[in-house]
Amino acid sequence: MQAIFEQYDWDVKDYQVLQQGLINKTYLVETKKGDFILQTINHQVFKNPNAIDFNINLISSFLKKNNPKYLFTHLVANKKGETLTIIDGLYYRAFVKIDGHALTVLENENQAKLAATQFANFTHELINLDCQQLQVTIPDFHNLNLRYAQFINAIKTGDVNRINDSKEAIAFLESQNELVTIYKQFIGHKDAKQRVTHHDTKISNVLFNKEANAICVIDLDTVMPGYYISDVGDMCRTYLCKVSEEEKQLDLITVDPKRWDAIKNGYLSKMEYHLSEFELDHLSYSGQYMIYMQALRFLTDHLNMDSYYGSNYEGQNYIRALNQIELLKRFNEII
Numbered sequence: 001m002q003a004i005f006e007q008y009d010w011d012v013k014d015y016q017v018l019q020q021g022l023i024n025k026t027y028l029v030e031t032k033k034g035d036f037i038l039q040t041i042n043h044q045v046f047k048n049p050n051a052i053d054f055n056i057n058l059i060s061s062f063l064k065k066n067n068p069k070y071l072f073t074h075l076v077a078n079k080k081g082e083t084l085t086i087i088d089g090l091y092y093r094a095f096v097k098i099d100g101h102a103l104t105v106l107e108n109e110n111q112a113k114l115a116a117t118q119f120a121n122f123t124h125e126l127i128n129l130d131c132q133q134l135q136v137t138i139p140d141f142h143n144l145n146l147r148y149a150q151f152i153n154a155i156k157t158g159d160v161n162r163i164n165d166s167k168e169a170i171a172f173l174e175s176q177n178e179l180v181t182i183y184k185q186f187i188g189h190k191d192a193k194q195r196v197t198h199h200d201t202k203i204s205n206v207l208f209n210k211e212a213n214a215i216c217v218i219d220l221d222t223v224m225p226g227y228y229i230s231d232v233g234d235m236c237r238t239y240l241c242k243v244s245e246e247e248k249q250l251d252l253i254t255v256d257p258k259r260w261d262a263i264k265n266g267y268l269s270k271m272e273y274h275l276s277e278f279e280l281d282h283l284s285y286s287g288q289y290m291i292y293m294q295a296l297r298f299l300t301d302h303l304n305m306d307s308y309y310g311s312n313y314e315g316q317n318y319i320r321a322l323n324q325i326e327l328l329k330r331f332n333e334i335i
Contacts, residue, residue: 115203
C-alpha cells in the first residue's frame with residue numbers, strides 16, 4: 001500500500017477497506033491533504049481499464065468546461081500526471097472523497113424518485129457530449145439479441161439434467177420472446193437515440209447526504225453509449241421489489257406501483273423533453289426488457305453449470321432466474 005501512496009505523494013494518516021466486492025476493491029485513505037477514495041479496477045471483468053479511465057476523464061473535462069458546479073467524481077492524478085496507476089499488474093485510480101453515503105437497500109419510493117432523478121440528470125448534463133466519443137468498456141453488455149441467442153444455445157448444449165429440470169422456466173422465457181422482437185425494432189428505429197448512459201443504476205450507485213437527498217452518481221465503469229431503456233430498466237429491476245434477486249420465497253416478490261411511479265416521475269423530470277415520442281412509448285418496456293434479460297442470463301448460466309456468475313449453493317442461478325421470472329410477471333400486471 002505504501003508504494004501506491006507514494007505514487008500519489010500522499011502523507012497517509014490512516015486507511016481502511018470500505019468494500020471488497022467481486023468487482024473492485026475500495027479503500028478510504030486519510031491524508032494530510034484530505035480524504036481520498038482509492039480503488040482497484042478488476043481487469044478480469046473490465047478487460048480494458050484504460051477505456052474506463054478515458055471515459056471518466058472525457059466526461060470530467062466536459063463538465064469542468066460546461067458545468068463546473070455539477071458534483072462529479074473527478075479522478076485524481078498521480079505524480080506523473082496520470083489518473084490510472086499500475087503497480088504489480090493491478091490498476092488503481094483515486095477520487096477526492098465526497099461527503100455522502102450510499103444505500104445498500106432502497107427503503108421507500110422517495111429514494112427511488114431521488115435516485116432516478118440523479119441518473120436522469122447525469123445523462124441530461126451530458127446531452128451535448130457526443131456519446132460516440134466514449135469507449136465501450138463491456139461489449140454487448142445490454143444486448144438482448146445476444147443474451148437470447150446465448151439462452152437458445154444453452155438449451156441445446158447445456159447440462160441435460162438441468163435442462164430437464166428447468167423445462168417450465170425455459171418454456172416461459174421462450175413464450176416471452178416478443179420482447180426480443182421489440183428490442184430489435186427499438187434499436188433500429190430512427191427516433192431511438194444513443195446517449196451517455198450509466199448502465200448500472202442500482203441504488204448503491206447514488207450518494208445521499210445527511211438530509212437524505214441524492215447528490216451524486218458514482219461507479220462510472222459501465223458508462224458507455226447506450227439507450228435510455230438500459231438505465232430505466234435497471235432501476236425497475238432493482239427498485240420495484242422490496243426483496244432482492246436472491247430471494248427464494250417467490251410469494252414475497254411483488255411490485256410496488258408507487259415505486260414505478262417514482263422511477264417514471266424522477267427520470268422524466270430531467271429527461272422527458274430529450275426523449276422522442278417513440279422512446280417515451282417504450283417507458284414500460286424498459287422494465288420488461290431488463291428484467292427479462294436478467295432472467296435469461298441467470299437461467300443460461302444455470303444450464304451452463306454456473307460458468308459465468310458462479311454459485312454459492314446448488315441451483316442458485318436457477319433460483320435467481322425464477323425470481324426474475326416472477327418479477328417480470330408481477331411487473332406485467334401493473335403496466
